[in-house]
Amino acid sequence: MFTQYDPESAALTNELRNQFDAFIAGGWDADMLASHQTRRLREVLTYVRANSPFYRERLAGITDADVSALRIDDLRSVPFTTKDDLRKAQLDILSRPVSDAWVFYETTGTTGAATPCPRTNGDTIHNNTVLTAYYRDVLAAHGGDQVIGISGPTELHATGDTFGDVCRNLGHAVAKMWPHSPVIGFERALEVMRLLPVTGLFCTPGMAMRLAQKAVEEGLDPRRDFSLDVLMLTGELMSPSLLENIGVLWGAEARNALYASQEASVLAAATSDGALRTAPLINLYEVIDPETLEPVRPDTDGVRYGELVVTNLYSGAKPLIRYRTGDMVRMTDPAPGAAVPAPAVEAVGRVRDRLLLNGHLVNGYDLEDLLLRRFRGYQDYQITVARDDRGRDLLSLTLKADPDHHRDDIAPAAGDCLDALDTPLTVGFGTPGPITSTGAMVSWKAARVVDLRTDPSAENSSAECIAATRA
Structure with a gap:
């Protein structure tokens, strides 16, 4: 392998x-873990202050003495980094020149300026080691x-390179195929899946449903x-109902x-006990209230619910310090017997994707899980939010499915929604269209929710443009 050279x-x-x-x-x-994290935190802060133009200015108020005495509990004295910072700083956020990287990636740029995400060999080895170790079992x-x-x-x-390298580490053959590519297309992708045959698939939830939909259109039965044998899904919001x-x-x-981003790399990965677990050897995690920016305390069940903030603990091309991911998470400390002794995390949607429905603020994960709980076998879905003449919010769910298979599920689903959110739900059947395939490129809300109460956002416009090319 490359590393031997x-x-x-x-x-x-x-x-x-x-x-x-x-x-x-x-x-x-x-x-031992605290000692490791403290040492690496000090090293990374020293590294970015010396090498990143952005952090040299952002952390100018922190002295060498401050860094050498910094403990994990003192992290609140260090300023946050935001997505807007990355968009404005561009290459100035880097701690190494691009020529020192082995590969250059960037964010999609569909919802703002694309930001550079080069990876050094060290970046890739740190992150792919997590996935290799966690995915083995x-x-x-x-x-x-x-x-x-x-x-x-x-x-x-990074998708193809990352999962390809991890599968190679584990001794599995890989076939990279992007059905939206004009060279591959869905027909050829499905043909390859049958021919080899493909036994495992890394893709987004939307892609998994779209492949099933295309297979049915060709007269095939996905089952x-x-x-x-296994679908390894990532890149979009994924509630238990959708996963099942x-x-x-x-x-x-x-x-x-996987829970990850182009900017911050691997944040949590699947383990054999069914949980997504953090990687505390390479990242430091905080959960904050997105309004007050204060740390969130665990609730009575030991769950911390808030916005995830991450600090990378390795000195690569672009380590991020107290990076506000913009994602709402639920984080729970590991119980005895966990497959990996690291906190479990549920990514429940972006802060800005939350919806206020008749006085109830709900994240995308819980809304999707609630509305889809009673239904199985659908190939796509979309949610519409409206408001009646009395100012009451209304929900409707469109499923691409055989309505005859779900008639007995509609009334219970509507009852669940009314009980949980005091919001009426209607269920219909149809084809939402290609916009639902854009979630990984834009956001869950732009891809899955038509909110008739508000004017379309820039993300909505981006989703429509991407969908038009996929129609």
């Missing part, structure tokens, strides 16, 4: 592999003779005519595989 990368690979093996086996206690449950499909864009995006539905569509295990 680069002594520094080979040494780092061995070091991290040994660290993660010991950590997963329970060989790190709380003091997940994929091993389905045997060793696997062909893994990766359905994601490779141009200026009978394909050989998928995708598993039903394909007759396969469907997993929420």
Whole structure:
């Protein structure tokens, strides 16, 4: 492999592999982890202050003495970094020149200026070690003779490279195919999936449903005519209801595989106990109230609910310090027997994607889970929000499914919605159209929700433009 031709990368690979093996086996206690995080935090702060023009200015008020004495509990004294900061700073956010990276990625730029995301060898090794260590048992449950499909864009995006490298680490063959590409297309992608056959698939939830829809249109049965054992889903909001539905569509295990971003890289990954678990050896995590910016305390169930803030603990091309992800999460400390002794995290939607319905503020994850709870076997869905003459909010759900299979589910679904949100729900059947496929490029809300109470946003316009090219 490449690392054997680069002594520094080979040494780092061995070091991290040994660290993660010991950590997963329970060989790190709380003091050891805190010591590691504190040391790496100080090193990264020193590194970005010396090398990043943006952080040299942003952290000018912090002295060398401050850094050398900084503890994890003192992190609140360090300023946040935001998405707007990344958009404005562009290459000035980097701590290494692009020429020191092995690859250049960037964000999609569909909802604002694209931001540069180059990766050094060290960046890739740190993040892919997490996925390799966490996915080993997940994929091993389905045997060793696997062909893994990766359905994601490779141009200026990390999806294909990352999952391809991780599968190679684990000894699995890979087929990269992007059905929206004019070279591949859905027909050829489905043909390849049957021919090889593909036994595992990394893709977005929307892509998993769109592939099933296209298969049915070609007279195929996703459950009978394909050989998928496991779908590793990422890139979009994914409630338990949607996840279970995708598993039903394909007759396969469907997993929420990864919580990550182009900017901040790997934040949490699937483990064999079914949870998404954080990577505390390479990141430091905070959960804050998005309004007050104060740390959130655990509730009576031990869950911290708020906006995720992350600090990278490795010195690569672009380590981020106290980066406000803009994502609402639920984070829970690991219980005894967890597959990996790291907190579990549920990403429940962007802060700005929350909806106020008849006085109830609800995130996308909980709304999707609530509305889809009673239905299985649909190939797509869309939510519409309206308001009646009396000022009461109304919801309607459109499913691409056989209505005869769901007539008995409609009344219970409407009752669930009225009980939880004091909001009437109607359910209809039809084809939402290509806009629902744009969630990974834009946002869950722009792709899945038609809110008739407000004027279309810039994200709505971006989603419409992308959808027009996919129609």
